[in-house]
Amino acid sequence: MKPVFIALDFPNAEKTFEFLKPFNGIKNLSVKIGMELFYREGPAIIKKLRNQNINIFLDLKLHDIPHTAEQAAFQLAQLDIQYTTIHALGGGKMIQAAKDGLKKGAEESNHEAPKLLAVTQLTSTSESQLQIEEQINHSMQESVAHLANIAYQSGADGVISSALEDKFIHEKVSDKLLCINPGIRLKNNSKDDQKRVVTPAKAHDLGSNGIVVGRSITQSDNPVETYKMIYSQINGGK
Ligand code: C5P
Numbered sequence: 579m580k581p582v583f584i585a586l587d588f589p590n591a592e593k594t595f596e597f598l599k600p601f602n603g604i605k606n607l608s609v610k611i612g613m614e615l616f617y618r619e620g621p622a623i624i625k626k627l628r629n630q631n632i633n634i635f636l637d638l639k640l641h642d643i644p645h646t647a648e649q650a651a652f653q654l655a656q657l658d659i660q661y662t663t664i665h666a667l668g669g670g671k672m673i674q675a676a677k678d679g680l681k682k683g684a685e686e687s688n689h690e691a692p693k694l695l696a697v698t699q700l701t702s703t704s705e706s707q708l709q710i711e712e713q714i715n716h717s718m719q720e721s722v723a724h725l726a727n728i729a730y731q732s733g734a735d736g737v738i739s740s741a742l743e744d745k746f747i748h749e750k751v752s753d754k755l756l757c758i759n760p761g762i763r764l765k766n767n768s769k770d771d772q773k774r775v776v777t778p779a780k781a782h783d784l785g786s787n788g789i790v791v792g793r794s795i796t797q798s799d800n801p802v803e804t805y806k807m808i809y810s811q812i813n814g815g816k
Pocket residue numbers: 585587612700701702738760761762770772790791792793794
């Protein structure tokens with residue numbers, strides 16, 4: 579089944595567990611922890627969530643020299659997380675090093691190695707920023723596919739992308755590369771700060787391998803029912 583990672587964009591553990599209470603009993607629940615919550619609560623919150631059998635996507639977006647990325651990944655894998663992220667712009671050697679670090683950390687702690695997802699171009703980067711600030715003389719789509727290819731060749735398991743790019747990435751790079759998509763909204767939701775939004779059903783049609791959903795669930799009147807509906811839609815149901 580394709581996962582729905584609930585983005586736990588809360589400022590502390592107390593608010594996070596209060597939100598998760600009604601999800602108690604839902605099998606195979608997956609969440610995304612970002613920098614905000616992890617920098618506040620550290621590994622302790624991962625441990626608490628793992629004790630409830632919740633799958634963790636720890637989104638810390640590594641970007642450093644290969645040696646440092648490897649050592650950081652070695653530590654992360656020992657937290658018993660299932661997915662983590664790295665910036666593809668750090669280069670193939672850095673991605674390979676992080677992948678090695680994840681394997682070694684998993685062996686050291688007897689866990690399964692987390693899947694490594696590469697961020698290509700941040701969705702907040704505009705095409706003019708790409709060309710003027712980064713001096714990359716290509717379109718956004720070309721740059722994303724190029725970075726996705728580097729990530730794939732360097733051992734990444736997947737990329738973070740807009741669902742609108744999934745078909746292109748699967749065709750240009752490999753259909754084995756996981757495309758995990760944020761920017762998901764239900765038909766009647768506000769877009770908030772997201773620009774290119776897609777419904778869960780549309781993401782399914784576009785070949786998504788899993789979605790990250792924050793506010794559509796966390797700010798819904800009935801988060802559990804909304805989660806169940808989104809989970810069904812991304813997996814091809816109504
Ligand atoms: O509330 P919403 O569904 O927009 O939350 C999306 C989540 O995915 C947030 O945690 C955001 O930081 C994350 N994200 C994103 N776009 C990316 C990478 C991560 O929206 N390119």
